[in-house]
Structures are given as C-alpha cells and as structure tokens.
Amino acid sequence: MNRARLAVVFLLMLAACGDRTERPPLSQPLLAALAQARSYHHLADLHLANGAPERAVEALERLLAVPFPAGAPEGEDALLDARARLAKLHLAQGRPDVARRVVDEGLAGTPRESFFLANLYSVSGELAEARAHTLDAVDPDAARAERRAAIVAHERSIQINERIQRRLTEERQ
Amino acid sequence: MSGPVDDDDDELEAKVSPREQAEAARLARLVDDLLDGAPAPAAMESETRLLLQAAQRIRDAGPPAMAPARREAVLDAAFARWPRARVWPWVAATVLAAAAAFVLALRPPSPRVADELVSRPADRLVGRIAAADSAAARARADLLYADRLAGYRRIVLRGGSR
Numbered sequence: 001m002n003r004a005r006l007a008v009v010f011l012l013m014l015a016a017c018g019d020r021t022e023r024p025p026l027s028q029p030l031l032a033a034l035a036q037a038r039s040y041h042h043l044a045d046l047h048l049a050n051g052a053p054e055r056a057v058e059a060l061e062r063l064l065a066v067p068f069p070a071g072a073p074e075g076e077d078a079l080l081d082a083r084a085r086l087a088k089l090h091l092a093q094g095r096p097d098v099a100r101r102v103v104d105e106g107l108a109g110t111p112r113e114s115f116f117l118a119n120l121y122s123v124s125g126e127l128a129e130a131r132a133h134t135l136d137a138v139d140p141d142a143a144r145a146e147r148r149a150a151i152v153a154h155e156r157s158i159q160i161n162e163r164i165q166r167r168l169t170e171e172r173q
Numbered sequence: 174m175s176g177p178v179d180d181d182d183d184e185l186e187a188k189v190s191p192r193e194q195a196e197a198a199r200l201a202r203l204v205d206d207l208l209d210g211a212p213a214p215a216a217m218e219s220e221t222r223l224l225l226q227a228a229q230r231i232r233d234a235g236p237p238a239m240a241p242a243r244r245e246a247v248l249d250a251a252f253a254r255w256p257r258a259r260v261w262p263w264v265a266a267t268v269l270a271a272a273a274a275f276v277l278a279l280r281p282p283s284p285r286v287a288d289e290l291v292s293r294p295a296d297r298l299v300g301r302i303a304a305a306d307s308a309a310a311r312a313r314a315d316l317l318y319a320d321r322l323a324g325y326r327r328i329v330l331r332g333g334s335r
Contacts, residue, residue: 023291041311073294081310119302
C-alpha cells in the first residue's frame with residue numbers, strides 16, 4: 001500500500017513538472033487559414049452587394065471548411081463568428097431550421113468560453129425569438145416555449161460575456 | 174469454557190446479572206466435565222440437558238472436514254511470500270518516474286515567448302461583441318488577421334520562422 005502511495009506521489013510530481021502549457025507560436029498555417037477566412041468574408045460581402053445571398057451562403061460554408069491548425073484558439077473564434085453570420089443569413093433568407101442547425105453545431109462543438117461563443121448564443125436567442133414570432137398565431141404554447149428558450153440563450157450569452165470580461169480585467173491587473 | 178473472559182466481552186458482561194453469571198459458570202463446568210469424559214448428572218433442568226446434548230453432538234462431529242487441496246491453498250495463501258511478479262512493476266514504475274522527473278528537472282527552461290507572438294484567443298483583441306455587430310464578422314476577421322500577421326512578421330524578422 002505504501003508503495004502504491006509512493007507511486008502516486010511520483011506521478012503527481014511528474015505531472016507537475018510536465019505541466020508547462022506553452023502555446024505554440026504564430027505559424028504560417030495559422031496565418032494562411034486566417035487569410036482564407038478573411039477572404040471568404042469579403043467574398044460573401046461582394047455577393048450580398050450583388051444581390052446574390054445564396055452565393056454569400058456558399059462562401060461562408062466554404063469558410064467553415066477552412067483547415068485551421070488543431071487547437072488554435074483563433075480558428076475556433078473565426079469559425080464561431082462565421083457560424084453566427086451564416087445563421088443570420090439563413091434566417092434572413094427564410095430558412096430558420098437551417099440557421100438553427102448551423103448555430104447548434106457551433107454551440108455543441110465549443111467547450112471554451114469566449115466573446116464569440118457568447119455572440120453565437122445571442123444569435124441562438126434571436127433565432128428562438130423569430131421562431132416564437134411565427135408561432136404566435138398558430139401555436140401560442142410553442143411560441144411561449146420558444147421565448148423561454150430565447151431568454152435562456154440570451155442569459156447564457158450575458159453570463160459568458162461577464163466571465164470573459166472579468167477574466168480579461170484580472171489578467172490586466 | 175471456564176477460562177478468562179475476553180476483553181471484548183467486558184461490555185456485555187457488565188450488563189449480565191450476578192445470578193446469570195453464576196448460571197453460566199455452572200453450565201460451563203458441566204460442559205467441561207462432559208468433554209473430559211465425566212457422565213452427565215442424572216437430574217438437571219430440561220434446558221440444561223438440551224445444551225449439554227448440543228455440546229456433546231458438536232464434540233462427536235469432530236473438527237470441520239476440509240479437502241486436502243483446499244487446505245493446501247489456504248495455507249499457501251496465509252504463509253506464502255509476496256510474489257516477485259507483483260513487486261517488479263512497482264519498482265520499474267517508481268524508477269521510471271524518478272528518472273523522468275530527474276530529466277525534466279535538468280531540462281533547460283524554454284525561452285518565454287511574448288504573448289503577441291503566440292497563438293491565443295481573440296477575446297482581448299476583439300472585445301465584447303454587441304448585438305448590433307453580431308454579424309459583422311468581416312471586420313473582426315480583418316482585425317484578427319492584421320494582428321496575427323504583425324506578430325508573425327516579428328517572428329520572421331528575428332529569424333524564428335517555422
């Protein structure tokens with residue numbers, strides 16, 4: 001039993017020694033992926049300006065497939081931002097269900113809290129509000145449920161924003 | 174049967190009345206005599222006779238029988254040394270862990286890279302996203318790219334490009 005305890009202590013020491021969570025330096029693959037994301041946003045803008053929202057949607061969907069370096073926080077942030085824009089575009093084109101899928105996939109695959117995640121929750125709330133508005137006339141109960149979902153999403157967004165803001169303030173001090 | 178009472182029984186004994194203790198001692202003497210081969214008294218209470226008969230039957234049955242293989246296994250388990258096969262993995266793990274800790278301790282610390290030169294979340298750069306700017310991802314993408322490009326250029330200029 002003593003031997004087991006000793007081994008555990010050694011392993012903990014080892015973990016402590018190895019716990020050097022160094023972030024990788026900025027790299028060419030990261031810059032290339034960020035440049036691609038930026039280009040797709042510009043492309044989407046041009047298509048929207050030309051009155052071709054479907055082409056803008058295509059551009060943003062291609063952005064979602066940009067291969068960011070694994071674990072790069074910038075990549076996660078850029079993809080969340082693209083999802084928020086794409087969802088709003090789908091909603092504006094009368095496709096609330098597609099917009100919901102785009103948002104939910106982003107929320108489900110992102111454990112790290114950020115302003116971008118809070119923004120996506122905010123868009124999620126907007127989608128629920130829009131859905132409630134369309135349900136008001138046909139199904140008041142469902143409309144109320146959607147409004148409750150919207151409230152939850154907006155509150156989540158506010159909480160995340162507050163936590164991130166607090167953390168950034170603490171880091172600055 | 175008539176030996177000293179175990180310490181564990183002190184509490185129980187304290188709750189037994191003197192009369193009960195005397196009765197228990199008398200019964201113990203009868204059982205001891207019976208086990209020594211003395212005949213049972215001719216006259217006794219029926220309850221006492223039943224107890225003596227139970228003691229006699231237990232004595233006649235002898236010790237519980239155990240198969241030889243089972244007995245050997247029990248004895249081996251009780252007296253065998255700790256097998257070496259169970260010790261060596263612990264020894265090896267301990268030695269390896271100590272060696273790894275030693276190597277890590279001797280490893281020179283890697284030079285600290287400035288924050289603006291590493292991959293990191295964009296929260297500080299972008300700030301809180303207002304609802305009105307929710308879909309203004311293009312502006313944020315521009316800002317993020319410009320910031321990271323500036324950091325990357327510094328890495329390249331100082332010869333640390335990867």
